[in-house]
Amino acid sequence: MALPEYFQFQDRTKVIYGQGTLSSVGEEAKLAGGAKALIVTDKIISKLGYAETVANSLRDAGIEVVMTYDDVPQDSSATMIQTLYEDVKKLGGADICVAIGGGSVLDTTKMVNLLLSEGGDLLDDHQGAYLQEKPLNPMVAIPTTAGTGSEVTFAAVIKDTEQHQKISFISPFFAPNTAILDPDVTLSMPPGITAGTGMDALTHAIEALHSATSEPVSDALALGAIRMINEFLPVAVKDGKNVEARGQMLIASTIAGIAFTNSMVGVVHAIAHSIGGIAGVPHGLANSLMLPWCMEFNLEYCTDKYAQSAYAMGVIPTGDPAADAETGIAKVRELISKTGLPTRLRDVGVTEEQFEDIAMTTMGDGSLFTNPRTVEDHIEIIELLKKAF
Template sequence: MITDKMLLQLGVVNPVLEGLKNAGLEVVSIFSDVPPNSELKVIRRCADEAIAKGVEGIIAIGGGSVIDTAKGVNILLTHGGDLVNDYSGAETLPGPLKPLIAIPTTAGTGSEVTHAAVILDEANHTKLSFVDRNLAPHLAILDPELTLGLPAKLTAATAMDALTHAIESFTSIQANPVSEAFAAKAIPLIRTNILNAVLHGENLEARGALLTASTLAGIAFDHAMVGVVHGMAHATGALAPVHHGTANSIFLPWGMEYNLKVCAKKYAEIAKLLGVKVNGLSSQAAARKGIDAIKRLREQLHHACGLPYRLRDAGVGEELLEAIAEGAVNDGTSFYNPREVVAEEVLKEVRKAY
């Protein structure tokens, strides 16, 4: 079992352990030393422990970092080798992996249903992507009760992560009717429940709606990928200790501004999904109103729980802005952006986000 220290201390994993015991299944090891951003060295250490104990399957209980860690561990547990040299990139796995069950405790990453993992290479200050059809968990269990203890700020950050997945997959160059349908269902679910879940964390209905939306958005971007917002967020997370969802929330309207000239019609559709009245407006004007709605939502979340909406408020120094823009260009997600990602142009949006 892979989880994090806080969930272990709070006893969140106890019902799962009890259920497994009653079913006659043995948990031979519990690894809880997972950081906020999944790291190569942590995966290697966990994999060594799993191999030594003869693990036959993995249960991951936690947020995206825990689930991505489990995916990385499963690669080494099943196939051995070197995670970076042998498996980074796309479609590199030689075959199926051992059984992996994902139980998310945050409503944001969608990692429980995706074929991808993002791992921090702490030595080189970069984030590595692993994408393979065999990487997705074999089973995802959505239980909103497991998200009830999520702090308000983390609830907001993870929900904005899911919203970013939905919006970017909707406008990706690989968008298709399937991905658009999942994204279009996720966006209004997030819009109508995010503030309720932040302000009233005990509201199980709102929590469940966000968890469902997160999974829907995860399926959407698993079909279509994301874009420059994630490129900027990944670059930021590799350079500074900023939560991935927070980074996406900060960059979302500015990434949309970057793409506006090529995405007006789709952003107009997104505006409708965000509940904006756009009757009689041109696509450009409707799209602009949609972006403004995202900005207002971030401000509401900032006032409700302190979620940062500027890089400076998240502890990012101005000296990192150029590196963030360069990192966004080199990030694999930017290849799917509807507008070519050029460092000089992206830097303008990064400065606005500062």
């Protein structure tokens, strides 16, 4: 594979893995320099008692818990984040944020941490790309799903409730200081969510690999993640209590996160963001529905990369990379089938009447810029949606 003329790679997050590492959050928060913590989570995680474990660990380390916010929805809005920030500010603020939950919880926390660090209005003052000039307050992230990669990424995605679209915020300074990967906190994840989030991780890895700004470091990470996800996602879906499979998936998701936050993603994510915003389909599932069709769309433009992906999924090289790449796409479909996820847009409530809106919104998604094949107009997106319907 040819070397890119230029690339940069960075990882700003300390990653800790191990069963029971959740209870080390207090010490890690202290090491990161926090004294007053905001804990952000959702109702399910709170009910399972993990938020309480985090709070106790923080207090044991001498850190004041200013607030535990446990009402993060599937897609946070800018209004919700701004309100949470104002509420914490009234309590004297917080100098460290601890997030325990899925992608929405982690992304919400990144944005609240941005406001607690720099103040202002989220949309008026902070919308853009790579705007931040200095590190924010420290943040510790504890993912309870294995897919988002948000525990190590530079991005946060929230929902614009007025425009029905997802808004991305990007800066290396959004990456948490510490990510704690404790497989125990993922054991209760139901099969459907395990499958959807796992396919999100696979999509991150494949899109990192085919990205127009991919580079050797992220390629190596992406291929490693694809190998792990192909082997362990079906196991984690079938046997949720399998700690080995849960651990492998958590690590694979983090690796894929490091890969794609450096090399970016492509058309699959661009469409998935729009499907999520307009039809309310969960992000991982939307990625899964579009991934094989978009790979076919890109195939001629990144044949070697898809062949590499196929080999990582166990395809034996035939000497014909183009044929191997096609076999690789079939392997992706096979994996989706093993997870039991729906394979048609119509099965998840997307209607043909929404195609125009989804396609037009997709054309404004930044992920399109790094897709290996230029999307010429929204008609090409509609064609992809028809195929996936």
